[in-house]
Amino acid sequence: xxxxxxxxxxxxxxxxxxxxxxxxxxxxxxxxxxxxxxxxxxxxxxxxxxxxxxxxxxxxxxxxxxxxxxxxxxxxxxxxxxxxxxxxxxxxxxxxxxxxxxxxxxxxxxxxxxxxxxxxxxxxxxxxxxxxxxxxxxxxxxxxxxxxxxxxxxxxxxxxxxxxxxxxxxxxxxxxxxxxxxxxxxxxxxxxxxxxxxxxxxxxxxxxxxxxxxxxxxxxxxxxxxxxxxxxxxxxxxxxxxxxxxxxxxxxxxxxxxxxxxxxxxxxxxxxxxxxxxxxxxxxxxxxxxxxxxxxxxxxxxxxxxxxxxxxxxxxxxxxxxxxxxxxxxxxxxxxxxxxxxxxxxxxxxxxxxxxxxxxxxxxxxxxxxxxxxxxxxxxxxxxxxxxxxxxxxxxxxxxxxxxxxxxxxxxxxxxxxxxxxxxxxxxxxxxxxxxxxxxxxxxxxxxxxxxxxxxxxxxxxxxxxxxxxxxxxxxxxxxxxxxxxxxxxxxxxxxxxxxxxxxxxxxxxxxxxxxxxxxxxxxxxxxxxxxxxxxxxxxxxxxxxxxxxxxxxxxxxxxxxxxxxxxxxxxxxxxxxxxxxxxxxxxxxxxxxxx
Amino acid sequence: xxxxxxxxxxxxxxxxxxxxxxxxxxxxxxxxxxxxxxxxxxxxxxxxxxxxxxxxxxxxxxxxxxxxxxxxxxxxxxxxxxxxxxxxxxxxxxxxxxxxxxxxxxxxxxxxxxxxxxxxxxxxxxxxxxxxxxxxxxxxxxxxxxxxxxxxxxxxxxxxxxxxxxxxxxxxxxxxxxxxxxxxxxxxxxxxxxxxxxxxxxxxxxxxxxxxxxxxxxxxxxxxxxxxxxxxxxxxxxxxxxxxxxxxxxxxxxxxxxxxxxxxxxxxxxxxxxxxxxxxxxxxxxxxxxxxxxxxxxxxxxxxx
Numbered sequence: 001x002x003x004x005x006x007x008x009x010x011x012x013x014x015x016x017x018x019x020x021x022x023x024x025x026x027x028x029x030x031x032x033x034x035x036x037x038x039x040x041x042x043x044x045x046x047x048x049x050x051x052x053x054x055x056x057x058x059x060x061x062x063x064x065x066x067x068x069x070x071x072x073x074x075x076x077x078x079x080x081x082x083x084x085x086x087x088x089x090x091x092x093x094x095x096x097x098x099x100x101x102x103x104x105x106x107x108x109x110x111x112x113x114x115x116x117x118x119x120x121x122x123x124x125x126x127x128x129x130x131x132x133x134x135x136x137x138x139x140x141x142x143x144x145x146x147x148x149x150x151x152x153x154x155x156x157x158x159x160x161x162x163x164x165x166x167x168x169x170x171x172x173x174x175x176x177x178x179x180x181x182x183x184x185x186x187x188x189x190x191x192x193x194x195x196x197x198x199x200x201x202x203x204x205x206x207x208x209x210x211x212x213x214x215x216x217x218x219x220x221x222x223x224x225x226x227x228x229x230x231x232x233x234x235x236x237x238x239x240x241x242x243x244x245x246x247x248x249x250x251x252x253x254x255x256x257x258x259x260x261x262x263x264x265x266x267x268x269x270x271x272x273x274x275x276x277x278x279x280x281x282x283x284x285x286x287x288x289x290x291x292x293x294x295x296x297x298x299x300x301x302x303x304x305x306x307x308x309x310x311x312x313x314x315x316x317x318x319x320x321x322x323x324x325x326x327x328x329x330x331x332x333x334x335x336x337x338x339x340x341x342x343x344x345x346x347x348x349x350x351x352x353x354x355x356x357x358x359x360x361x362x363x364x365x366x367x368x369x370x371x372x373x374x375x376x377x378x379x380x381x382x383x384x385x386x387x388x389x390x391x392x393x394x395x396x397x398x399x400x401x402x403x404x405x406x407x408x409x410x411x412x413x414x415x416x417x418x419x420x421x422x423x424x425x426x427x428x429x430x431x432x433x434x435x436x437x438x439x440x441x442x443x444x445x446x447x448x449x450x451x452x453x454x455x456x457x458x459x460x461x462x463x464x465x466x467x468x469x470x471x472x473x474x475x476x477x478x479x480x481x482x483x484x485x486x487x488x489x490x491x492x493x494x495x496x497x498x499x500x501x502x503x504x505x506x507x508x509x510x511x512x513x514x515x516x517x518x519x520x521x522x523x524x525x526x527x528x529x530x531x532x533x534x535x536x537x538x539x540x541x542x543x544x545x546x547x548x549x550x551x552x553x554x555x556x557x558x559x560x561x562x563x564x565x566x567x568x569x570x571x572x573x574x575x576x577x578x579x580x581x582x583x584x585x586x587x588x589x590x591x592x593x594x595x596x
Numbered sequence: 597x598x599x600x601x602x603x604x605x606x607x608x609x610x611x612x613x614x615x616x617x618x619x620x621x622x623x624x625x626x627x628x629x630x631x632x633x634x635x636x637x638x639x640x641x642x643x644x645x646x647x648x649x650x651x652x653x654x655x656x657x658x659x660x661x662x663x664x665x666x667x668x669x670x671x672x673x674x675x676x677x678x679x680x681x682x683x684x685x686x687x688x689x690x691x692x693x694x695x696x697x698x699x700x701x702x703x704x705x706x707x708x709x710x711x712x713x714x715x716x717x718x719x720x721x722x723x724x725x726x727x728x729x730x731x732x733x734x735x736x737x738x739x740x741x742x743x744x745x746x747x748x749x750x751x752x753x754x755x756x757x758x759x760x761x762x763x764x765x766x767x768x769x770x771x772x773x774x775x776x777x778x779x780x781x782x783x784x785x786x787x788x789x790x791x792x793x794x795x796x797x798x799x800x801x802x803x804x805x806x807x808x809x810x811x812x813x814x815x816x817x818x819x820x821x822x823x824x825x826x827x828x829x830x831x832x833x834x835x836x837x838x839x840x841x842x843x844x845x846x847x848x849x850x851x852x853x854x855x856x857x858x859x860x861x862x863x864x865x866x867x868x869x870x871x872x873x874x875x876x877x878x879x880x881x882x883x884x885x886x887x888x889x890x891x892x893x894x895x896x897x898x899x900x901x
Contacts, residue, residue, distance in 0.1 A: 055778050055876040128775050134752060135735040135777055140700075225752030231736060232751065265639070271653035296738060296773075297749045298756035301684040305677050312669045319665035320658070322628065327657065329635045332648045336640065344636060351628055355621040358669075362617055362676040364610045364683055367746020368599045371738060371773040437597030437742035439773045442781030449597050449769075 012547035014098035015506055019105050020084030021402065026109050027076035033116065034068035035469060037061045039462055042426075046459040048447040058443035059126040060145070064116070066129030067149065070249065071156050072112040074383065077391050078252035079108075082167055082191050084402055088497035088504060089185045091176025091513045096169040098545040099586065100162055106555030107159035114559055115152035118145065125149035128441065130242065131212075133223030133234035138216050144566055147216065150209045151562040157202045157209075158558065164198035167191060176496075178515035182276075185495045185518075186269055189276050190255025193283045194248050200287065201244035208237030217565065232297060239290035247286045249383060250350075251279055253390020254321065257343040260393050261325055263491050264340040265332025268519055271324045278317035278324075285314045295363040296370050304363040311361035318354055322347060337491070338412030342393035345420055349385025353378055356431070371441075374434025380427045392419070392472075400486030403479060404503040411475040418468035425461025429454035494522035507542040548589060554582035597769050599742045603789070606683055606745030606760035613679045617672050624668065683746075687727040687759040694718060695729045698737030698750035700776060701783035701875065702841055702854040712802045713830070715841030716854045717786045721795035722765045730756040735777060741770030741787045749774055762789040769855065778877035784855030802845055805833050806900045816896020819889045828880070831900070840880060847900040853878075864894035 013019060041061050044053040053061070083101065087094055095101050118124040123145045127136050136146050171192045175184070184192075212234070214220040221227035223234050262269045269275060291299060291307040299307075325347055334340065356378040360366040369375055392415075399407050433454050438445065445451055489498040496513060497504070499521045517523040557579025564572025602608045639648075687693075695706040696718065705714045720726045730739055732750040739758065740747035748758040762768075772783035790798060809816045817834055820826060826835035832844040846852070849859055853874055857863040868890050871880040885893070 055781065059775075059778065059780075127777075132736055132775070135775070140735050140777060225732075225754075228753075230753060232754070265648065267648045268650050268652055270651065271658050274653065274658050296747050297751060298754065301680045304680050304684075308676055308680070309673055312673055315669055316662060316665045320662050323661040324658070326628070326631055326635055327651075327654075329632075329639060331651065332639050333641045333645050334636055334639050344632070348629055348632055351625065355625055358621055358672065359614070359617050362613060362672065362679075364676065364679040364746065365614045365617060367683075367748070368607075368610055368614070368742065370747060371740075371775075372599075435599050437599055437740075439740065439771060441775040442771075444781050446784075 009547070011552055012102075012549050014094070014102050014545050014548055014551075016083050016087050016095050016098065016101060017402075017504060017506075017508075019101050020080050020082075022105055023076050023083055023108070024080035024402075026105075026112065027073050027080060030068055030072035030112055030116075031074075031077070032469070034065050034073050035466060037065040037068065039466055041065060042459040042462040044443060045445075045455050047456075048445050048449075048452060050444065053443065055443045056126065059441075060119075060124035062441055063125045063128050063149070064119075067115065067125065067153075068112075069383070070129060070245070071153065072108075072115070074249050074387050074391070075160070076108055078194070078249070079105075079163060081187070081252060081256065081391075081394055081398070082163070082194075085398065085497060086167060086170060086188055086191055087174065088401075088500070088508060089188050089495050090171065090174060090179055091496050091509060091515060092170065092174040093508050093512070093542070094545060095166055096174055097166050099548045099551055099589075100166050102548065102551035103554055103586075104159045104163040104166065106552045107155060107162070107558060110555050110559035111152050111155035111159060114155065114562060115148055118148035123148060130238060131234075132238075133212065133215075133231040134225060134229075136212060136216075136234075137224055138219075139224075146212075147566055150212050150216070151565055154206065154209050154213075155558060155562050157206050160198050161202050164195040164202075167195045168199070171195075176509075176513050176515050179520075180515075182273065183515055183518045183520070186258035186272065186275060187252070187255035190251045190258070190279055193279050194251045197244045197248050197251070197283050197286065201241045201248065204237045205241035208234055208241070211237075213565075232294075235294055235297065236290065239293045240287070242293065243290045244283070244286045246382070247283055249387050250390075251283065253346065253387045253394070254279065256390045256394035256397070257325065257346050259495065260339045260343040260397050261328045262519070263397075263493050264335050264337060264343070265329050266335075266492070267328055267332045268494075268522075269324070270327035270330075272518065275321055275324050278320045281317040282314055285310060285317075289314065292361060292363075292366070295360075295366045308361055308363050312358060315354065315358050315361070322351060322354075337396075338407070338409060338416060339393045339397035339491070341413065341416040342389050342396060345416065346386060346389040346393060349381055349389060349420075349423070353381030353383075353385050356381065369434060371439055372434035373430040373438045373440060376440055377427050377430035377434060380423075380430070384423055384427065389419075392416075395472075397491070398497075399476075399479070400490045401497055401502045401504070403483070404486050405479045405483030406486050406490060407475050407479045407483065411471060411478070415468055415471045415475060418464060418471060422461050422464030422466075422468055426458050426465055427461070429457045429461075433458075489521075492525075494519040496520055499524070507544055510542075548586070550582045550586035550589060554579055554586060557582050597742045602743055602745065603764040603766065603768065604744040604760045604762045606758075607743060609679055609683055610746055613675055616675055620668055620672060685759070687757065688725050691725040691727045691759060692721065693727050693729060694720070695731065696739060696750070697731045697733050698739070698772065698776070698783075699733040700735065700877070700879065701772070701779040703783070703785050704733070704841065707799075710799055710803070712799065713842040714802065714845065714849070716784075716851065717788060717849050719788045719790060719795065719798050720762055721792050722762050722789040723792065725759060725761045728758045730758060736774050737772045737776050737783065738774035739770070740773040741768050741785070743768045744770070744787055747773045762787070765789045765791050765794075767850070771855070779875050782854060782856055782875045786850060786855055788850075801848065801901070806831075806845060806847070809896050809899055811895070812892065813896040813899045815892045816899075819892045820896065823885050823889055823893065824883055825893070843897060843900060845900055847898050859898070861894045861898050864897055865890050868893055 044050050123143050126145050211222040215222050221229040223229050223231045258269055289311045292311045360369045438451050486502040488501050557575050560575025561572050602611050697704040703716050705718050730750045732752045737750040738747045745760050748756050768787045770785045828837040828839035830836055830842045852859050853867050870882045871878040
């Protein structure tokens with residue numbers, strides 16, 4: 001196949017596995033960008049009155065670091081797993097809407113590039129990832145920085161919503177025969193819950209962003225207190241999205257480690273139904289706690305108390321999960337391989353983030369911690385110590401299935417220990433800095449406040465973390481070039497994806513499996529019963545969705561439409577035409593399916 | 597700037613609650629981490645270890661470890677709620693009201709009962725309750741003096757209050773805690789608690805007009821007018837500008853430029869010469885002043901005690 005044909009193959013693919021890989025690679029690229037931004041931030045803070053980076057650049061860097069890590073790195077890394085694994089784990093040949101799946105990927109990629117393109121114009125967003133009104137108004141933020149931000153986030157929201165509906169339909173409708181809900185792998189359950197969070201949490205921020213767009217482009221005053229508007233409206237809309245967003249970032253990694261721990265302990269997940277119900281409860285409560293981000297805005301003692309109690313309640317199902325994971329390990333035969341290291345890293349570090357979360361669930365305590373480095377420590381223990389450790393557990397666990405080659409175990413362990421030590425050196429001192437009164441989002445600080453030592457330590461840790469990521473990249477490249485070829489089931493796994501070759505063929509399952517138990521593959525291997533006898537199916541006869549040009553066309557139309565808001569109306573009109581044309585062709589596209 | 601070692605009732609109440617909660621969380625942390633380490637050590641794969649039994653769950657255990665966090669949460673919630681209501685109680689009758697308005701990037705301070713207007717340094721009497729009325733002149737800011745207690749936001753279209761009594765005289769640094777734009781990092785302040793006698797003396801001097809300038813400063817008022825300073829700044833008896841800080845007694849403050857520089861003649865000259873070079877984005881522009889004008893102004897302002 002020529003290079004061009006190969007490229008076109010990727011651009012028009014609707015195969016969930018290829019889309020998963022596209023998500024993974026793009027998200028990792030954005031993750032590296034966000035990481036470089038973090039290192040620049042840490043360099044600036046290593047010394048008091050450091051003049052390496054200007055105030056304006058610093059504000060752009062921390063805004064883009066947060067925006068990138070949340071929307072362009074951690075969320076889409078989870079999406080990579082949803083895409084690659086959900087059909088395999090439920091015994092399906094693809095997602096319910098393969099072309100929509102491609103569409104959501106291309107919208108995500110173009111949206112991510114769009115926001116980052118702002119750097120080329122020296123106009124990167126600079127009001128924080130939370131973009132509090134009324135600092136975001138035209139009066140106080142004249143440039144196009146925030147236009148890039150709000151348009152980019154609107155576009156990315158469309159991508160998340162499309163993917164959310166797609167996965168809900170997939171998980172509800174595409175399960176293999178016998179794969180009842182209470183036999184679904186835990187990761188699939190957490191995916192399902194996450195999709196419901198996405199479709200319910202993105203509408204509020206979309207509304208908030210559209211109101212902001214009106215304020216900035218049309219001159220309305222939704223958030224302008226001088227004209228009777230209310231800047232707190234933004235905070236409510238944003239956090240009504242923003243807090244569930246935290247669970248969107250943490251539930252999929254919780255699902256990942258609920259797969260990794262049983263495999264490496266060689267025991268089923270302890271209390272599977274309770275782990276599922278806890279996930280549902282966390283998601284449900286997640287919508288009733290947004291104002292704990294607003295304990296200092298003066299909502300009054302009654303509201304503060306209510307949101308405080310609701311927030312503390314989330315500690316209960318979270319604690320239950322941790323105990324269930326410990327009980328899964330208890331009595332097991334634990335094999336120490338890299339995925340397990342990262343899963344244990346998740347439990348031990350996420351616990352610290354969870355417990356500091358309980359501290360600022362108490363509004364009086366939060367009055368001291370809010371917007372201080374204590375919160376920076378907390379959120380990184382949740383999102384790095386939790387989400388990223390979980391995602392790395394997933395990367396090391398499923399890499400052989402995805403790449404068809406094994407990662408090096410020794411490098412994996414070096415990767416883990418550098419990551420673990422670097423992470424703690426970088427972020428634990430931030431607890432001290434917060435207690436010592438250092439606020440967040442300051443590009444400079446005076447000497448003599450005793451902040452120097454811990455800031456310098458933290459910067460050193462951040463660079464160690466950077467080295468850990470380089471070790472991972474090296475490991476990945478070596479594996480792709482000359483890694484040992486992966487068998488179908490390298491870890492003695494329990495779920496269906498390990499029953500098919502690594503990497504899986506385009507049609508996934510030659511014959512759709514018939515599921516008789518939770519941990520179906522394990523049950524088959526343990527010989528309590530044999531696999532359902534398969535007829536010799538010929539893969540050529542399997543119908544697969546045909547590649548399509550239109551997802552990328554529609555996505556390009558959408559991003560052009562957004563870019564028009566920054567340039568000229570005609571660009572928007574052209575984008576809108578392209579989008580409508582793409583949707584029209586998309587809708588009436590008919591081609592007989594390609595065959596495996 | 598530590599949040600520990602509080603010097604006010606507000607901070608002490610928060611500190612007590614923090615100590616209580618950190619005790620419980622450390623307790624959980626140690627137990628769970630120890631359990632984790634023990635489990636992975638005890639059940640590590642060793643030659644001869646049997647294939648584990650497929651245990652799917654245990655209802656009693658699971659109810660147990662639902663109840664434990666529920667119990668601990670309740671234990672934490674009770675003092676939390678009582679502290680919320682105590683720290684947000686209506687101010688007592690003898691409280692001194694001080695209006696604090698956040699502006700990019702400085703603090704305007706008014707004592708409505710005393711007729712005093714100042715900036716960036718809040719002088720309070722030790723031992724007497726103080727109620728801050730917090731407002732914003734532009735974007736959202738947050739008032740935070742860590743050693744006094746927690747923060748409270750300053751929001752346009754809304755008046756927030758924060759009540760506390762500082763017990764120990766001294767000067768306590770603080771700064772804006774809500775990201776408020778380019779120079780958010782440079783929006784600092786000082787809270788100065790004086791003994792009641794010192795405070796009364798401070799009030800008296802602030803209410804007096806400043807002494808007429810002498811020596812090098814004598815040409816100050818003229819330079820203030822011709823330099824254009826009067827458009828934005830008030831000096832009682834001379835000008836009525838309201839864009840920037842009131843300078844009537846600027847010489848009596850410990851710092852200038854919202855706590856960025858010590859109040860010395862050199863720093864005053866440096867600030868007047870090029871404010872955005874000291875505080876990026878400062879609304880006060882670099883004015884076309886001669887060296888002579890700057891020296892006169894610095895001497896004049898420094899003498900406005």
